[in-house]
Amino acid sequence: MAGGTERAKSYMATGAYVGCIKILLTVYNFVFWITGIAVLVLGIWIVAGLQKYTELLDGYPSAATWAIIGTGAAIVIIASFACYCTFKGYGRLLYIYAAFLMVVFLAELAAGATFLVFKGQVQTSLKTGMNNTMNSYTDGSDNAMDKVQQSIKCCGINSYVDWYYTKYDKNTEKPNTVKVPKSCCVTSSNCSNTNLPLNLNQTSASIYVEGCHRKIVSGMEGNIAIIGSAVLGFSFLQLLGSVLACCLGKGINKAKYEQVA
Structure with a gap:
């Protein structure tokens, strides 16, 4: 009898834990979705708003820009799917979600670091690019x-x-x-x-x-620093989400085990 009571208490505690993590992860998913839109807008702004300047930069990391756009679009889609997984309590899918967040973290970390490193090369890169562009001008x-x-x-x-x-x-x-x-x-x-x-x-x-x-250097160095810092800041948000998703997945699996037991 005492054993059954203990199992019931344990099951209730696990249920409360799962419910709490679900709420936290739901809030995170919403923030994550907003972050995805912000990252997507940032990437589009780099392509559309700064293109006339980036075309003059020799060795400009354009791949990093497209990585930002792709990551932002993926975040918006996955965050929407993650909300469904959170409510339904699919443990395995939550682990996959956590793994995806780690991939996003690494991608954003690499893109942000690339922009910050390139910031120190703007003056030389711009002068080289402008020389090449002027010599090919007609x-x-x-x-x-x-x-x-x-x-x-x-x-x-x-x-x-x-x-x-x-x-x-x-x-x-x-x-x-x-x-x-x-x-x-x-x-x-x-x-x-x-x-x-x-x-x-x-x-x-x-x-x-x-x-x-x-004129260009003064503006570009500031913009590139903002871009790199923003992407790096967004990237660490994914670590929190990955931890929450793993905790919820573990809690759901534990609750199922206790219910069966």
Whole structure:
């Protein structure tokens, strides 16, 4: 009789434990789902909002960006499925869910670390990428330099004179003058973008004199640091979910065993 009472108490305690973990995991699943949307939006923002800058970065880790988008989309789907598993109490599926969370943790950890490491290479990478882009520039091409020069009101790397040392300026009509793309013009009308003096002090106000490199670096380093930190922060959330899923799976299996016993 005493043994039956003890088993009943143990079963009730396990049931209370399972119920508590279910609530915690349900709350986590909702937060996890929101996190997935946030990660997905972050990845889309990198591709859509920063593309004109990332195109100029030599060695930019584009694979990490797509990994963020893929991970975000997967999180949204799996979090929805996890809610069903939590309510139904499927122990085996909860263990699979825990394993998936560990995979997500590792993927986000790698992507976040990649961005933080790349942050220290932005200045060199950008200068190399801009040099390559400027040397391959032709009028009328869909060039990343045009997008950047127009959007942040700059010209060249350090100044518009940088175009003098590119293949684009090899057919300048007058020696010791520089030709720049029309995207360097302050206004599209009445803009002189050819035969410009190499002396910055003699340049007319019709083109942007300041270079793009410093402007881009100041923004990109901050953005990349935010991206890397955000992804790393999200990644450690998966560890908590993995622990909760394992605890619930273990509790459910124990409750089933006690019920049978």
